[in-house]
Amino acid sequence: MTSVVAAGGVSVTLREVTDHAQTVLDRLLSDGVPGALATRNAQLWGPEAAPDAARRLGWLDLPSTCRSLLPRLDEVDSAGLDRVVLAGMGGASLAAEAITRTAGVELTVLDTTDPHQVAAAARDRLERTVVVVSSQSGTTIETDSLRRVFERAFEDSGITGAELRRRFVVITDPGSPLEALGRRAGHHIVLGDADVGGRFAALSAFGLLPSALAGVDVVSLLDEAEALSPSLRQPYDNPGLALGSALGAAALGGRDRLVLADHGSGILGLGDWAEQLIAGSTGKDGKGIAPVVVEGVDAPGFEAADDALLLVLGGRPHAAGLAGPAEEAGVSVCGPLGGQFLLWQYATAVAGRVIGVNPFDQPNVQESKDNTAALLRGATDGTAPMIINAEPALVAGSVEIHAPTELLNGARDLRSVFDALLTAVPDRGYVAVMAYLDRIGDAVATELRPLLAARSAQARKTAVPVTFGWGPRFLHSTGQYHKGGPQTGLFLQITGAVHDDVAVPGRPYTLKALQLAQAFGDLRALRSRDRPAVRLHLRDRAEGLDQLLDALKS
Structure with missing residues (x-):
């Protein structure tokens, strides 16, 4: 039996709804999970996870709350600086990369310590470069090292004083060491949401502001996510609940490999972002869902197996004319990027509850x-x-x-x-x-x-x-x-x-x-x-x- 759950421009198609999967979904409904998530009930993942969850559920409200941060972009003095380098690690940087690649906008994402890659980036068009230094904790060693390397590169090229100060935009959590350093140096500071973890920060300042600075209309991403938000508070016609219960039920049933392939979604980099979200959130206590991102539905590895759940980003099995290996996909997901960010975050949180792990620690x-x-x-x-x-x-x-x-x-x-x-x-x-x-x-x-x-x-x-x-x-x-x-x-x-x-x-x-x-x-x-x-x-x-x-x- 094929089931399609759609709302807010996002759809989740489940090719086979087994009795086991239906039992998992019914249990989530009887436990009142959609309503509990809507009210930020930190007890959803058990008493041990409650302290983490209590300060990590702000992503649910980002489609509306993050709009207030966008005017801060107008305060950035970026005149003549059309090359944006993002020095940051983790999920928010992968989100910014997906946003800009999909929009066809240039953003140099440096989430590496490789000397060859960093040296090449630090030599490229420095006269036109602004560096976004992104770290929630303000102590990330990679980000701090890249900031130091670029500061020296600017100075060596003759960029000093006020001109040097405006070459850095700092995004960090309130009270972090990076905030204090940025204020002493005179850089532009944007404070993020302290109740949003990095893996869930795609629609926060950490994911959106670098993209906006690079030239993306990020308001449309928030609009796409906000269109989905009302359905996530409902017990039925809730794509996030459908996807989360399917992922969790599959893992409980031994299909703990989630093989992801894009098939005409038009979104670049979504698989890599979803990979870090799912693996980082569920892989602990000897449990987890292992995402395997492959190059396409015809790539080696995208094939039916008793321990694998095949998922297509884009087409709908038996509804969009998928052929060949794509017909074997158990799940397909369609929708715009902003909606998908929120969808996958919600589904991952639900799947964490189903398999019994805390999705918010690492x-x-x-x-x-x-x-x-x-x-x-x-x-x-x-x-x-x-x-x-x-x-x-x-x-x-x-x-x-x-x-x-x-x-x-x-x-x-x-x-x-x-x-x-x-x-x-x-x-x-x-x-x-x-x-x-x-x-x-x-x-x-x-x-x-x-x-x-x-x-x-x-x-x-x-x-x-x-x-x-x-x-x-x-x-x-x-x-x-x-x-x-x-x-x-x-x-x-x-x-x-x-x-x-x-x-x-x-x-x-x-x-x-x-x-x-x-x-x-x-x-x-x-x-x-x-x-x-x-x-x-x-x-x-x-x-x-x-x-x-x-x-x-x-």
Whole structure:
């Protein structure tokens, strides 16, 4: 039976409504979840989650409350500055990227510590550049480092004094260290909503103001979200409730892989934003929904499996003429970007209740941050060298393989390394590719995901899901699922040689050291949980990536 739930310009189509899914939905209705969410009932996720939920439900009102922040944009002195750089991490930055890409507007999103990528951005059109420094806590190490690098770059190009002050716009929570620093420096300050977490901040100042500064009409996004808002307070004809109950019911029934493919939605980057929201919100306590973003409905990995729920962003199965693999999709979602932001946030909160997790905390994100800080301290004061598996288990051309010997199973070349790793993936498991590289200059690395997915079907009887994430951006989102979700992942980290390092002014480390500390810190967190993790280090990035791709294509 196919069910379509539509309201406010958004529709959710469920291809198969099972008895189990209907039972989950009925329970949500009998528990009064829509009304409780509308009144911000922090008890919905249990007493332990209540303190977090009590200060993290402001996203429900953002379609109306965030409008008051938009006039602040008129106060920004951006005359002659038409290149906007967003220095920020997490879900709000991914939201801003989706907004501007969909609108066809340029926004340089720097959510990286890769020296090559940062150096290129800091050399580009500085005379026309304004930098948005975005951090809720005001202590994010990546954001602070990027602010320092750009400040030095501006000064070196002769931009100082009042001209330097107007080159930075600061977005942060009230009372944060970044607010105090920005006020001392004379930068324009925009304060965000303290009761909205980063993953749920797409429609807040953190997601909208960088987009507006870049030239997007963000009022239309708020209008789209506000059109959906009334239905989310209702027990019926509520797309958010329908989607959330479907995700939660599927996970409870063993289909805890959510495979996302765009099929004509017209929205660019929505899958990446939804991935961080779902994984970061549900992946904890050994539970979770694992989002797997694929390149399209014909891509390797978008195929029916007993542990996977296929979801199409765009077309409706059996109603919009979908053909081929898209016909297998259990769910499809249509609607404008503003409405989809609110829809997915609501659905993720509901799914968290169904599977029994707190969607508003992120304990393992902080763990990786702490590991990074400890490694940096040890490396800079000489008390602890920043080394993990210093001697590679195997060298193949420009690629070093750092891995426990039992994982390699005697492999002597890259082809056999990949086959050994894919064979070692647990049943109902997945592979996570984590690339600490330049996502502009090393963009070819994204081809590893579909190639590994296709190769896995040859190396074992059934294909395994493969995800791809750029480091360190994924640490603030899917990294939570990697360490807090089910013990079913195999982790493939990729690092690369640095030939153009960047100093971090006022700090005793460079971006190369910071990037390695983040990579090694995450490896330590994974291995401390006995989660299999391999590092491939590229002695030469271009040659190494070519070798990896050739090994998978052969």
